[in-house]
Amino acid sequence: MTEKTKKSHDVTIAKAKGRPMLTWVGKKPLARVTAFPAQAIERFELPAPADKNAAGSADCDWSDWPRNLPQGGLLYHGDNKDVLAHLLANGFRGKVKLIYIDPPFDSGADYVRKVQLRGAKGTVKIDGEDYTLGEQVQYSDIWANDNYLQFMYQRIQILYSLLSDDGVLCLHCDHNVSYMLRCVLDEIFGRDRFINEVIWQHAVIGAGRGIYVRLPKAHETILIYSKGDKYTFNTDEKDVRVPYKDRITENLQQDEKGWYYTRGRTGTDNPWSKDPRYLRTYVDIEKGKLVHDSWDDITTYRAQGDEYAGYPTQKPEQLVRRFISLLSSSGDLILDCFIGSGTTAAIAQKLGRRWIGCDINKGAIQTTAKRLQGVIEQQRDALEAKGKQRKLVADEAAAPAPCQFGFTTWRVNDYDLQIQHNEAVELACQHLGVTRTRTDAYFDGTQGGRLVKIVPFNHPLTPLDLEALRAELKTRPDEERDILIVSLGIQQDAQQWVDDYNRNRPVNRLHVIELRTDGKYGGFIKHEPMSAEVSVSREGDQLIVDIRDVLSPTILQRLNLDQGVFRASIPDWRAVVDCVLIDSRYNGELFNVALSDVPERKQDFVMGRYELPAPPSGSRVAVKIIDMLGEELLLTFDV
Structure with a gap:
């Protein structure tokens, strides 16, 4: 890390471009912003497939990548204003090709995720009830308009400075703020840089029985602006087209020339009506039809099935995939500073793009890191199978080659709390x-x-x-x-x-x-950390890590159980563990993930016993255990 990244300093922010300007109490544009240092806290990286032909070659140019940063994904924990300032100060000004953000909507709601212990449904019970840890507040979306607008105004200003000259911003919002944010975007980007207002028609929210006072909500808005007059617009991509058969059902027909649909009727005043050939519009049935600015083919409001990571506002991958496919190309750098469950980074990784993500919520960082580890492992497994001439499913065979097989997690401005x-x-x-x-x-x-x-x-x-x-x-x-x-x-x-x-x-x-020192009220934040029984040993050329027990006082408190009742009711400690990570050569600063045990399904347990290649004698092994509430325990062993 260079001296530049170790000290905080001010960086300049570009001035707003356009008119008219929306005014609110306390409006103050950024001229300068303080850049704080970042601390690398975790590294996950898999070796590329040995067969270079199998590995493919995504069009990823790392020549302009900051020299003080590892090549790969970057995941930041911290206030995104601090993170964005850090990126500006450390080589990313004008480097980001596409920004997709799904910020709070000023909806007046608390967003929570439901947390449960691991295990098959019905196997973890007491008095006939499934064990649940209740709801964990992820973030509160409660603002005054003035505060919300200033919050978004400052961040959009910095995002503008990070965009490349041919870069594009996609801002996801809804009726609460779309009209105001469009004015803010007009001011910062200029009205002439507006590309589209996409209306995403999704499943109805708020429909119920009784007397209606307003129509149920069934859409959200994505505002798209470019920084310059040239930008990527991939209209031939499969992800931005829909099958004609899904769009045109009544008059789609086929003749010797191919598939067509008809317009108008014969026998009218149409001068071409006597020749039905002129009423036919031939279409490429395989290519499909380009979507318009109202999308009604992605109907689910929230991610479903195995894709769902438990995050309350997690959008479907298909939605984010469409924006990334349309507005960027292989190797481009994608940024999401409200990363949430990690959908933007996951899709960027799958589509052969580079990516940067950040979030103020530690749970979001943990969710995203776990999700990205799974995506990268799947990509590498698919490429290894391709190298061994195994039969691949169509999606795997056509998938773009990854830009990276790893990512680093960072903390900016020492932003870290034991509890949310x-x-x-x-x-x-x-x-x-x-x-x-x-x-x-x-x-x-x-x-x-x-x-x-x-x-x-x-x-x-x-x-x-x-x-x-x-x-x-x-x-x-x-x-x-x-x-x-x-x-x-x-x-x-x-x-x-x-x-x-x-x-x-x-x-x-x-x-x-x-709250730490007040004579009457101080000292209430007393956190009793997790504990675990773990042994690490050598057996020949193998390193054996054996986890025999894990106790999470926070989860005990949530369940309102003492330790004895908990042990009797939930005898398998693995029910409280979300994932296990191991670094076999821990240097005391950066945690390099040599092995990750992240069960894909909530009903599955971590293994608990692990074998991996033994490191050199005298190495330090670190074992990181993360419980179902996101609390981390780090244990180290000299071997």
């Missing part, structure tokens, strides 16, 4: 006796007669947080209640800011609870 931020907020509210207020887009609730603001737990309370609070109060001139600020850490200058603010102030006085 949203769950931590819920715990804090319970601990402090805060009544949540879902209708207030800024304040989190009330405690007695005070308003409560919980500062995001990824950073200590800073003067910037306090300035934002002051700006919010200015929009509420009739508000006289005191404010309780809850934080995880507090900067010294922030405490001085509070003291100065409260001096001679009869209303809106500020009170701060720092």
Whole structure:
């Protein structure tokens, strides 16, 4: 890693291009943004197939890739504003060919994933009930329009700077914000760079019995803008065409020239009506028809079956595949800074593109990493089979060659928490006796007669947080209640800011609870980590890793069981384990995945015992165990 990536520094942001401009309270365009360093935390890579002919050769040019980064996929954990700034500062300005993002829609909802223990349905029970860990909050989509627009405005500005001159942005949204985001995009890109507004007609959401006050929702919108006047537009790709037989059913016919459909009727005023040949339109039945800007052939709203990774807003692969196929080519760099379940990265990997993904949610990073490991392993297995002249299914035989067989996971600005931020907020509210207020887009609730603001737990309370609070109060001139600020850490200058603010102030006085040190409320975030019984030994030239037991106090707490009852009811420890990763030559910093045990189905268990080639004597072996709630345990052994 170069000195450039070790220190934070400011990078410039391109100015907005267009008019008109949407205005909101607190609108402030970015001129500069601070770039923080990134820390590599995990590496997964498989060797390319030995048979070079089998491996294929995707058209991947790595000559412009930053020298301080490994060639391959990049997965970042952190606030995407920090991640995007880091990418700008480290060689990716003007390098991204396609950006697809599916950000929050300002819908006023909490998005959760349902979490269960592993095992065949019905085998893990107590008192006749399946064990479930309930719902894990993935993210909250509760904003005020002004805050939401500023959030999106800043990120779109940085994304614009990352796009290549022939790059394209696809922004997925819905009726809540599409009209506003189009104005923002017009301002930053310019109205002349608008390409399409795609209407995706999906399964009906919100249809039920009773009296309707509005029509059920059945579509979302994807806004497409280019940075320049030239861009990739692959209209011949299979993924952007639909079979004619699915579109034209009443009059599709065949003659000696091929398939055709007719327009108009004979016997009319049409001058060509006397010759029916002129009423025929011949079509390429194999090629299919180019989709228009209203898509009604991808009907499921959320990914289904084996494709579904448990993420609440996970879009079907077919939808994302269409955008990537249409607007990029083999070897191009694809970026998604709201990666979620990893669909964009998975499709980019499958289609022979390079990719970068990031998310603020650690669960999303873990889900994406696990998913990408499976995709890469399947690709390599298919290519190995091709090299051995085995019969492949049509999709495998036609699949593009991968650009990479590995990826690295990074952490930006030391963004890491043992528990999900949203769950931590819920715990804090319970601990402090805060009544949540879902209708207030800024304040989190009330405690007695005070308003409560919980500062995001990824950073200590800073003067910037306090300035934002002051700006919010200015929009509420009739508000006289005191404010309780809850934080995880507090900067010294922030405490001085509070003291100065409260001096001679009869209303809106500020009170701060720092959750680690407060005399009355502090110390409530006490996390009891996972534990495991693991042995690592050599047997000849093999390394043996044997996991005999895993205990997750967090899962015990979720199930409201003590350890004895848990053991009696769930005797197989593997029920709590999502996956196991092993690094046979751990260097103490970057975890290189030498073996990954990631069961494809939720009813399957991890193996627990592993054999892999033994490393040189004196090596350190690291075993990473991830439970069903996403908590990680890292154990190391010298062998």
